[in-house]
Amino acid sequence: MFLHLLDNDEHKAAFLELANLVTKVDGYVNKKEKMYLKAFRAEMNLPEPEHEQYADRSVADIIGGIDNELVRHIMFTEILIMTFSDGDYNDSEKQIVTEIREHLGISADKYDAFLNWVKRHGELQIQGMQLIMGI
Secondary structure (H helix, E strand, O other), X not given: OOHXXXXXXXXXXXXXXXXXXXXXXXXXXXXXXXXHHHHHHHHOOOOOOOOOOOOOOOHHHHXXXXXXXXXXXXXXXXXXXXXXXXXXXXXXXXXXXXXXXXHHOXXXXXXXXXXXXXXXXXXHHHHHHHHHHOO
């Protein structure tokens, strides 16, 4: 949704690594999360790799050097959208989102604002599908 605003290849790579880490945190990468990862690559104009491998780096190592507020907000928003995509915001996802929030320097108030927007966004998508399908 906002990843096209990232113009730095290092930021794009860091986001993909972070997104892959988040998808694996609950031990299962579902179909919707896989679709998000593919869509993320497409939005950032990155080719699909034949075989993708990431080192086991911590959240701090992945995003620790990102000091651009816009980039931090984009990454956080996209991660929240993805974690809510399967309708199950479980404890392991909450924990890693909290860790990401802290490393990105996002306040609790700003987190609440992002979270409320993501939830409304999801509700509007469902409503749109219902309208389109005549439900």
